[in-house]
Amino acid sequence: MKSHLKLIAAAAGMALVSAAVLPAGAFTADLQSLRGAVEIPATDQAPSIDIFKYQEGGSWSRNFRQQPPLIPHKVEKYQVDRNVNQCVSCHDWSNAKRMRAPQISETHYLDRDGNRLDSIAGTRWFCTQCHVPQTDAKPLVENEFAPAPTLR
């Protein structure tokens, strides 16, 4: 009990000292929000419509081995909801060859218990949760990311 009181007193003292000595915002001065110096309630400026221009044709290589492959075409007209998945109408194994589309990975036909299914698993139904159309998006933060080298 006594030691608790001591701790609380020490913490209160430190807080008082730091409030008196350090200027407000000293800890946050280095942080810069990605949306710029826009106050939270203010409406941010809409990004240029050009960022939605997809790079059609030619599949880009993956940045790391486990990356879901990017989509080299527009997708906004394709219906993917609980009734229908239009991606599957080309990419399902039964249609891929005829439609000259990449075939969905075999892993996508396994349910969460590992049972093999005839049609794409419910856990994989919403394609755009992982696969997105390829677009020339600049990195938001400068970085030196490189995938792990696998071939030795």
Added chain:
Amino acid sequence: MTTEPRDTAGGDAARRPGPLARLWGVLWSPSVRWSLGTLLIVGATGGVLFWGGFNWAMEATNNEQFCVSCHEMRDNVYAEYRGTVHDSNRSGVRATCPDCHVPKDWTHKVVRKIEASKELYHHILGSIQTTEDFEEQRLRLAGNVWRSMKANDSRECRNCHNFQSMDVALQSERARPLHLAAPENGQTCIDCHKGIAHHLPAGTPAATRALEQAAR
């Protein structure tokens, strides 16, 4: 009762003709009271009014406003159509409900209009009250449209789109080979382009397979 001889009734009719026979007689005897000119003018004016009225009614029931005046259309299929390429696009040319769902040429148009009396009947019955009611019927209703479009070689699509005028060189590299092969494979627009203006119902893939099977 049933043994009453038939020739008694026949004898009565011979003395005094029935109403239909009298009307027939009046229609085919020359007018005594009206001049030929009056008859011609009244007939021609009446004809023009009737034909004009017929065409007016045909047009009045053949536009988007009329279609969405029923809640079945406004709340379901029309809501889905909004924002699709046939509703809004860069050039502002639109294809509204009748452009795709009512034939342009007269004979097929009248046939479709007569078929639409079934839609009126179900509107009055209130067969579709809610979106859930609509979803329940959706696969069957969509199937009707797919079947008729497949049967008439997507006639309404071809009022605007036709293979001869398509510049495949301007198409995406995915669309090009498919459009080039489509006429040879006996495919028509609706074979691939289902659900372009309205959402697809659950069970679409199986229905599509059945449709292709039936065509073979």
